[in-house]
Amino acid sequence: MPHQCTDCGRGFDDGSKEMLSGCPNCGGNKFQYQPEGADISETPDAEPPEPPGPDSSVARTVGKTAASVRDFVSGSGTDGNRPGGRSHPDTDRSADSQPSDPSHTPDSPSTEPERTSTTEDSAQASARGDIVEPDELPSDVPSASESEHQFRPVGADPDPPEDPDREDRPDLEELRAELNDQFESIKVLEPGQYELNLMELYDREEYIIALQEDGHYSIQVPETIRSE
Amino acid sequence: MGLLTNLKDSISRAASTLFSEEDPKRIGIYGPPNAGKTTLANRIARDWTGDAVGPESHVPHETRRARRKENVEIERDGKKVTIDIVDTPGVTTKVDYTEFLEHDMEKDDAVRRSREATEGVAEAMHWLREDVDGVIYVLDSATDPFTQVNTMLIGIIESQDLPVLILANKIDLEESSVQRIRNAYPQHETIPLSALEGDNMDEVYDKIAEYFG
Numbered sequence: 530m531p532h533q534c535t536d537c538g539r540g541f542d543d544g545s546k547e548m549l550s551g552c553p554n555c556g557g558n559k560f561q562y563q564p565e566g567a568d569i570s571e572t573p574d575a576e577p578p579e580p581p582g583p584d585s586s587v588a589r590t591v592g593k594t595a596a597s598v599r600d601f602v603s604g605s606g607t608d609g610n611r612p613g614g615r616s617h618p619d620t621d622r623s624a625d626s627q628p629s630d631p632s633h634t635p636d637s638p639s640t641e642p643e644r645t646s647t648t649e650d651s652a653q654a655s656a657r658g659d660i661v662e663p664d665e666l667p668s669d670v671p672s673a674s675e676s677e678h679q680f681r682p683v684g685a686d687p688d689p690p691e692d693p694d695r696e697d698r699p700d701l702e703e704l705r706a707e708l709n710d711q712f713e714s715i716k717v718l719e720p721g722q723y724e725l726n727l728m729e730l731y732d733r734e735e736y737i738i739a740l741q742e743d744g745h746y747s748i749q750v751p752e753t754i755r756s757e
Numbered sequence: 758m759g760l761l762t763n764l765k766d767s768i769s770r771a772a773s774t775l776f777s778e779e780d781p782k783r784i785g786i787y788g789p790p791n792a793g794k795t796t797l798a799n800r801i802a803r804d805w806t807g808d809a810v811g812p813e814s815h816v817p818h819e820t821r822r823a824r825r826k827e828n829v830e831i832e833r834d835g836k837k838v839t840i841d842i843v844d845t846p847g848v849t850t851k852v853d854y855t856e857f858l859e860h861d862m863e864k865d866d867a868v869r870r871s872r873e874a875t876e877g878v879a880e881a882m883h884w885l886r887e888d889v890d891g892v893i894y895v896l897d898s899a900t901d902p903f904t905q906v907n908t909m910l911i912g913i914i915e916s917q918d919l920p921v922l923i924l925a926n927k928i929d930l931e932e933s934s935v936q937r938i939r940n941a942y943p944q945h946e947t948i949p950l951s952a953l954e955g956d957n958m959d960e961v962y963d964k965i966a967e968y969f970g
Contacts, residue, residue: 715879721864725878
């Protein structure tokens with residue numbers, strides 16, 4: 530069961546569609562990927578003692594995610610399935626060699642009985658390998674010409690250009706809007722509602738010191754520019 | 758008004774640094790809104806200087822301009838550590854005035870608060886880049902620490918090689934889980950505390966002296 534809900538600990542098979550609309554148990558929408566051979570429920574003594582609570586499995590999985598990411602980044606976790614992180618290299622190695630075994634996880638019986646979709650692996654294999662039959666498609670699929678129209682490239686003009694002078698203008702405007710979406714450091718949805726791009730705010734040399742209702746910013750000019 | 762205060766602060770900082778042998782380290786208190794940053798800043802300032810830093814509130818974004826408390830001398834084991842505390846606005850990716858309407862606020866006030874909070878986040882992000890020597894990252898231990906904002910900010914702090922102390926605040930709450938924070942950021946030391954109740958402040962001061970002294 531390579532996927533696990535980080536809220537309730539429920540496991541899901543690889544390719545399971547149940548996860549797509551949130552965990553059926555608790556509605557959680559964060560899942561952790563457990564590579565093959567990884568032990569979903571870590572042995573309790575691998576963590577420092579903590580009073581058991583409803584969040585302890587969440588805590589463990591979050592910790593494991595962080596540890597795996599760290600291992601991956603530092604290049605030490607090339608095998609990709611080292612759940613315990615740096616503090617327990619020996620137990621990690623033994624975990625690698627063992628297949629995921631239900632009897633190995635006595636402290637969290639709740640993850641196993643809830644296993645519902647045992648045929649997922651074959652479904653997944655079929656989804657990867659087979660071509661869908663035309664009669665399996667939903668009947669309300671738009672006709673070929675319609676779908677072509679829907680998925681035309683961003684730059685294509687929906688109407689034949691009557692005025693040759695105007696031909697390129699829609700592209701530029703769309704492009705500008707898209708760039709604004711991506712790079713604007715503060716997006717004013719409406720006065721009082723803002724979306725902030727933290728990386729952009731952090732990266733820029735000058736900083737915004739006052740926002741105005743009309744969308745203008747006042748910025749502090751960096752000293753390097755001012756002195757020139 | 759905020760501008761004038763900032764200007765006055767920077768002048769007084771420049772003046773004070775002229776006369777001190779060693780500059781006090783500027784320690785930014787960062788974290789998401791309502792994690793208890795101002796409560797902590799006030800607790801530290803009151804314990805060591807007798808003054809407060811700013812008003813605390815249950816309404817998010819009470820702190821909308823970074824506030825400084827300079828030359829806070831913390832004594833540990835006979836040694837003195839001097840720091841400037843910078844209490845920053847809670848960092849977030851979305852500010853929406855409708856959130857404040859639930860706290861009995863008029864629309865005009867809510868819109869203004871929202872605008873000021875946004876300016877405050879921009880300022881806090883800018884300071885993180887240039888103006889702090891170390892970071893105290895405050896998290897509410899009763900909420901999920903694994904958020905985009907926390908991951909991004911801690912990533913930025915790590916990329917700057919700034920010393921960072923992670924504080925798991927609000928351990929007086931029943932839902933608090935310090936372990937959840939330890940597991941989310943295992944590369945850093947996590948110190949539990951309740952800034953409101955003053956629980957475990959001794960260890961916090963020990964660590965401040967150790968990390969930023």
